[in-house]
Amino acid sequence: MGNIFENHVVIAFAVTLLAGLATVIGGALVLFFKQPNARLLSFGLAFSAGAMVYVSLTEILNKSISSFAETFNEQHAFAYGTFSFLLGVIFVLLLDHFIPNPHERLEKNVASGLNHQQLLRTSLMTLFAITAHNLPEGLATFFATLSSPTLGAPLAVAIAIHNIPEGVAIALPVYMATQSKKFAILASLVSGLAEPFGAALGYFILQPYLSANLFGIVFGLIGGVMVYLALDELLPTAKRYAKGHETVYGLVSGMAILASSLVMFKFTV
Numbered sequence: 001m002g003n004i005f006e007n008h009v010v011i012a013f014a015v016t017l018l019a020g021l022a023t024v025i026g027g028a029l030v031l032f033f034k035q036p037n038a039r040l041l042s043f044g045l046a047f048s049a050g051a052m053v054y055v056s057l058t059e060i061l062n063k064s065i066s067s068f069a070e071t072f073n074e075q076h077a078f079a080y081g082t083f084s085f086l087l088g089v090i091f092v093l094l095l096d097h098f099i100p101n102p103h104e105r106l107e108k109n110v111a112s113g114l115n116h117q118q119l120l121r122t123s124l125m126t127l128f129a130i131t132a133h134n135l136p137e138g139l140a141t142f143f144a145t146l147s148s149p150t151l152g153a154p155l156a157v158a159i160a161i162h163n164i165p166e167g168v169a170i171a172l173p174v175y176m177a178t179q180s181k182k183f184a185i186l187a188s189l190v191s192g193l194a195e196p197f198g199a200a201l202g203y204f205i206l207q208p209y210l211s212a213n214l215f216g217i218v219f220g221l222i223g224g225v226m227v228y229l230a231l232d233e234l235l236p237t238a239k240r241y242a243k244g245h246e247t248v249y250g251l252v253s254g255m256a257i258l259a260s261s262l263v264m265f266k267f268t269v
Contacts, residue, residue: 008146009146009203011145011149012141012142012143012199013196013199013200013203015153016138016145016195016196016199017195018160019138019141019156019160019163019195020134020163020193020194020195021189022160022163022167023130023134023163023164023166023167023188023192024189025164025167026163026165026166026168026169027167027171027184027185027188027189028167028185029167029171030168030172030184031181038241038242039243039244041238041241042240042241042243042246042250043238043246043249043250043253044168044169044172044238045122045169045172045173045234045235045237045238045241045250046234046238046246046247046248046250046251047165047169047250047251047257048126048166048168048169048230048250049230049234049235049238049254050230050254050255051166051255051257052129052169052229052230052254053227053230053231053255054254055226055258055262056226056230057227059262060219060220060222061082061219061220061223062081063140063215064080064081064216064217064220065077065078065082067215067216067219068081068212070212071211077216080216081220082220084217084219085220085221085223085224085227088220088221088222088223088224088226089225089227089228091224092224092225120173120174120178122173122237123170123173123174123177125233126170126173126229126234127174127191129226130166130170130191131190131191132194132222132225134192134194134195134198135195135197135198135218136198136215136218136222137159138194138197138199138202139201139202139210140215141156141159142199142203143210157264159195165254166188167188167191170184170188170191171185171188172184235247
């Protein structure tokens with residue numbers, strides 16, 4: 001019986017690892033970019049913003065509310081999920097207040113006009129936000145697979161699908177800021193490994209303390225962080241680099257890809 005359980009743990013961890021490594025696939029796409037340009041960066045940042053906003057408001061916030069609903073009634077669950085979401089927004093707002101972003105203007109029509117310091121800051125904040133929400137995703141994938149492989153497998157596939165654009169969102173600004181494809185792929189790898197790390201953390205440390213309310217708080221906080229980041233960092237930066245409609249095209253594309261991946265997931269369950 002012990003060996004069977006250990007095998008299930010190994011399988012669950014392997015599924016979580018594969019889902020997380022899908023982020024590297026997105027990061028590796030920078031290898032196909034022969035010459036980075038501002039318009040491509042604008043599209044990529046807006047793509048990330050659209051993906052973040054859509055998945056936060058339609059999926060992550062709902063996960064927060066549904067987690068609270070396991071303990072509280074519908075009204076209180078909705079309220080606690082909403083408050084957790086707003087708390088995430090307030091947290092980053094305060095962080096941005098004490099560590100302000102100068103939002104320096106770019107010189108137009110200058111080949112060297114890309115603000116690499118601003119790009120690096122944006123990419124690091126993107127890496128932080130995505131890595132942070134990958135931790136509870138890893139926990140969710142791991143424990144779902146551990147309890148039921150038929151539930152965990154489609155969840156892992158859905159997470160892997162939307163991890164690919166997340167990898168692009170992380171790697172592209174890092175590449176533009178450092179001109180290093182190795183750093184870009186490494187950044188996406190670090191974010192992807194957060195999922196198996198979250199799984200290991202949950203299994204070895206947090207397992208005795210895990211509860212529906214804890215998941216509700218975590219998902220709410222991360223949803224708020226991601227939406228604030230998208231609106232305050234990604235979209236303004238994307239707009240500064242745009243020369244046409246790249247920002248809105250990227251925003252809509254990011255939403256469409258994430259929406260499609262979630263629809264595919266619903267039909268596989």
